[in-house]
Amino acid sequence: MKIGVIGLGTVGYGVVEILTNEKTRLEKEMKQEIVIKYGCGLEEVDLPEEIIYTKDYHDVINDEEIDVVVELIGGTTIAKNIILEALNNKKHVVTANKALLAHYGKEIFQTAKANDVHIFYEASVGGGIPVLASQKESLIANNTKEIVGILNGTTNFILTLMENENLDFDEALSIADGLGYVEANPALDLDGIDAAHKICILAQNGYQKFVDFDQIQASGIRNVTKLDMDYAKKLGYRFKMIAQAKPVKDGLGIDVSATLVNLNELVANVMDSYNVVEIDNDYVNNIIYYGRGAGRYVTASAVVSDIMKTHQVERWSHDYEDCKHVYPISSSRYYVRASKPVDIPYETYYSEKDDHIYITEEIELTDLKNKLDDENAVIFKVRG
Amino acid sequence: MKIGVIGLGTVGYGVVEILTNEKTRLEKEMKQEIVIKYGCGLEEVDLPEEIIYTKDYHDVINDEEIDVVVELIGGTTIAKNIILEALNNKKHVVTANKALLAHYGKEIFQTAKANDVHIFYEASVGGGIPVLASQKESLIANNTKEIVGILNGTTNFILTLMENENLDFDEALSIADGLGYVEANPALDLDGIDAAHKICILAQNGYQKFVDFDQIQASGIRNVTKLDMDYAKKLGYRFKMIAQAKPVKDGLGIDVSATLVNLNELVANVMDSYNVVEIDNDYVNNIIYYGRGAGRYVTASAVVSDIMKTHQVERWSHDYEDCKHVYPISSSRYYVRASKPVDIPYETYYSEKDDHIYITEEIELTDLKNKLDDENAVIFKVRG
Numbered sequence: 001m002k003i004g005v006i007g008l009g010t011v012g013y014g015v016v017e018i019l020t021n022e023k024t025r026l027e028k029e030m031k032q033e034i035v036i037k038y039g040c041g042l043e044e045v046d047l048p049e050e051i052i053y054t055k056d057y058h059d060v061i062n063d064e065e066i067d068v069v070v071e072l073i074g075g076t077t078i079a080k081n082i083i084l085e086a087l088n089n090k091k092h093v094v095t096a097n098k099a100l101l102a103h104y105g106k107e108i109f110q111t112a113k114a115n116d117v118h119i120f121y122e123a124s125v126g127g128g129i130p131v132l133a134s135q136k137e138s139l140i141a142n143n144t145k146e147i148v149g150i151l152n153g154t155t156n157f158i159l160t161l162m163e164n165e166n167l168d169f170d171e172a173l174s175i176a177d178g179l180g181y182v183e184a185n186p187a188l189d190l191d192g193i194d195a196a197h198k199i200c201i202l203a204q205n206g207y208q209k210f211v212d213f214d215q216i217q218a219s220g221i222r223n224v225t226k227l228d229m230d231y232a233k234k235l236g237y238r239f240k241m242i243a244q245a246k247p248v249k250d251g252l253g254i255d256v257s258a259t260l261v262n263l264n265e266l267v268a269n270v271m272d273s274y275n276v277v278e279i280d281n282d283y284v285n286n287i288i289y290y291g292r293g294a295g296r297y298v299t300a301s302a303v304v305s306d307i308m309k310t311h312q313v314e315r316w317s318h319d320y321e322d323c324k325h326v327y328p329i330s331s332s333r334y335y336v337r338a339s340k341p342v343d344i345p346y347e348t349y350y351s352e353k354d355d356h357i358y359i360t361e362e363i364e365l366t367d368l369k370n371k372l373d374d375e376n377a378v379i380f381k382v383r384g
Numbered sequence: 385m386k387i388g389v390i391g392l393g394t395v396g397y398g399v400v401e402i403l404t405n406e407k408t409r410l411e412k413e414m415k416q417e418i419v420i421k422y423g424c425g426l427e428e429v430d431l432p433e434e435i436i437y438t439k440d441y442h443d444v445i446n447d448e449e450i451d452v453v454v455e456l457i458g459g460t461t462i463a464k465n466i467i468l469e470a471l472n473n474k475k476h477v478v479t480a481n482k483a484l485l486a487h488y489g490k491e492i493f494q495t496a497k498a499n500d501v502h503i504f505y506e507a508s509v510g511g512g513i514p515v516l517a518s519q520k521e522s523l524i525a526n527n528t529k530e531i532v533g534i535l536n537g538t539t540n541f542i543l544t545l546m547e548n549e550n551l552d553f554d555e556a557l558s559i560a561d562g563l564g565y566v567e568a569n570p571a572l573d574l575d576g577i578d579a580a581h582k583i584c585i586l587a588q589n590g591y592q593k594f595v596d597f598d599q600i601q602a603s604g605i606r607n608v609t610k611l612d613m614d615y616a617k618k619l620g621y622r623f624k625m626i627a628q629a630k631p632v633k634d635g636l637g638i639d640v641s642a643t644l645v646n647l648n649e650l651v652a653n654v655m656d657s658y659n660v661v662e663i664d665n666d667y668v669n670n671i672i673y674y675g676r677g678a679g680r681y682v683t684a685s686a687v688v689s690d691i692m693k694t695h696q697v698e699r700w701s702h703d704y705e706d707c708k709h710v711y712p713i714s715s716s717r718y719y720v721r722a723s724k725p726v727d728i729p730y731e732t733y734y735s736e737k738d739d740h741i742y743i744t745e746e747i748e749l750t751d752l753k754n755k756l757d758d759e760n761a762v763i764f765k766v767r768g
Contacts, residue, residue, distance in 0.1 A: 291672065
């Protein structure tokens with residue numbers, strides 16, 4: 001097996017390290033030689049001497065000896081060209097690029113199929129948590145009912161900090177930033193866009209439908225206050241940024257939002273930068289996968305398993321139909337904080353100072369807003 | 385793909401149901417016809433008419449058309465013959481038989497290899513939780529550090545009942561029995577033997593070594609009292625029957641025992657009949673898999689995924705070395721309840737009535753017992 005690694009940053013270099021360190025064991029298991037022929041990146045890094053360094057990705061994807069192209073530069077422009085050209089050159093592709101797969105999955109999967117090669121992307125969701133392969137292979141007997149996840153480590157770390165250190169969002173964000181947890185473009189994490197990329201990929205795999213990413217509504221955690229966090233805790237809940245997908249009428253319900261999760265649920269007890277994915281199926285109900293969603297070796301481990309997989313499987317089908325419509329999941333129980341008592345169907349009512357807190361019964365969001373008739377009321381979804 | 389299902393009990397009939405209900409979808413995904421040719425069991429059950437019923441398993445394993453033999457009769461006598469004969473007849477085999485694999489895994493795996501066919505056994509550990517495939521394929525980059533699990537649903541259900549309903553072990557056992565949770569031979573569950581079968585299989589997969597099952601020490605939950613459960617809770621712990629494996633000096637440490645687990649750990653919060661497996665690796669640390677470990681469709685779902693896998697993978701290697709020695713994991717922190725103060729290195733001390741409770745520092749069990757010099761002292765392992 002001859003491999004070209006394009007992108008020599010945190011994850012790419014981790015892949016080179018793992019394949020170098022574990023070469024003997026992996027070759028024995030795979031019963032073949034495993035060679036990284038190229039390392040391709042804008043700046044040369046310290047590579048083992050048998051690896052050819054190049055700045056030009058064409059050297060990699062045009063080399064007839066290369067079986068597997070590993071794309072780890074990220075982004076949706078050059079990375080897209082690399083992947084499509086590699087597939088068209090009959091190379092298997094392994095990538096961790098969630099944004100690219102969320103936006104252009106259909107084109108990429110269909111190009112792979114047309115060229116009879118594989119594209120694997122375990123590292124794109126949940127870092128090293130082996131959820132995608134498991135979903136597509138081990139749960140193959142099942143029809144997916146619901147997918148729920150904490151898919152972004154940065155926001156989960158910030159929410160944990162707010163709770164443990166009694167901080168407001170801005171204070172916790174500033175600490176997380178100082179610790180290197182926040183990306184150059186913080187909106188990707190904080191507004192739920194990164195998590196939306198990931199739930200889009202999970203939904204495509206689970207429901208076997210191509211999802212138009214632009215139809216997914218995501219809101220993040222900027223509107224979570226210490227005040228609401230405290231009230232949530234008193235009522236037995238904890239704020240989590242929940243990504244969710246489930247079938248609704250003529251399409252899929254998919255969204256990302258700050259949500260109160262009952263403390264009795266395992267998902268509510270996933271703290272710090274950990275990720276979790278819960279998949280509810282018809283034959284196997286709520287399977288949960290938990291682990292670290294990011295980090296050099298965590299993500300590189302998933303990339304390496306995919307590289308091995310290119311030589312292990314005969315079938316990894318993406319023959320999906322288009323998903324007709326994507327809706328936000330707006331029928332839910334809700335947390336409501338209002339400045340005066342309101343007339344809504346509720347399960348729990350609690351008041352303190354001038355705040356009136358309700359956990360509602362299940363209700364459509366528009367109905368709830370109509371009944372509330374209060375633009376200042378704070379509203380969050382509730383689970384469990 | 386032509387399949388013979390041997391064993392038409394709870395799980396076997398579930399496999400027939402799933403393959404019948406999901407036939408169209410699975411055939412589309414697998415790009416081939418999927419036919420159950422035989423259903424084999426001691427008593428005829430209501431089978432779809434295209435399935436041939438037989439009492440004689442030789443009809444199945446000697447039929448040249450059969451690609452996959454599914455063994456679901458359990459036990460270690462006839463089941464062993466069926467599997468070995470099927471492998472020698474060049475059939476792939478799928479089984480849920482944990483006792484058989486724990487006792488005779490080496491012979492079975494080597495027979496499969498000699499005949500260049502596969503044996504898959506996802507359903508043997510954790511029911512529908514897709515842990516074995518994930519461990520062997522998705523975590524292939526990693527060297528396993530530690531495996532920890534709650535692998536027996538019955539005992540977890542009993543421990544949950546004891547805590548929630550404030551019952552002694554015997555009372556909870558009697559309720560669990562009335563609900564059908566206890567097997568004909570209760571020792572398999574209660575004394576940790578079933579969990580030992582499963583940790584043996586997980587350890588073989590994870591450490592790539594054949595483990596001699598008879599060297600594994602297992603103790604169960606019969607010695608857990610309401611009194612110790614209450615003290616544990618006061619100190620921030622909860623009793624779980626923990627199966628554990630990790631490398632030690634010249635072999636593996638493997639055992640099963642009632643253990644106090646810190647409530648901060650997710651594993652401590654796995655209740656009722658749910659199972660959990662936590663795998664700590666060198667590149668991906670603590671990955672957790674959670675779900676139901678038993679039940680008709682849960683287990684049948686894992687069997688069906690394995691049946692599909694016989695036509696998906698090229699490689700599922702069991703080229704293991706023998707594990708030289710298996711030891712109980714006797715170096716640990718311990719919970720000690722003594723009737724008078726004792727002189728041992730401890731982290732926590734608590735006393736109430738005539739009970740003196742210690743959470744010790746990490747210590748060898750023999751050293752602890754020597755220091756205690758009290759045969760009536762109650763001792764349990766502590767995690768987290």
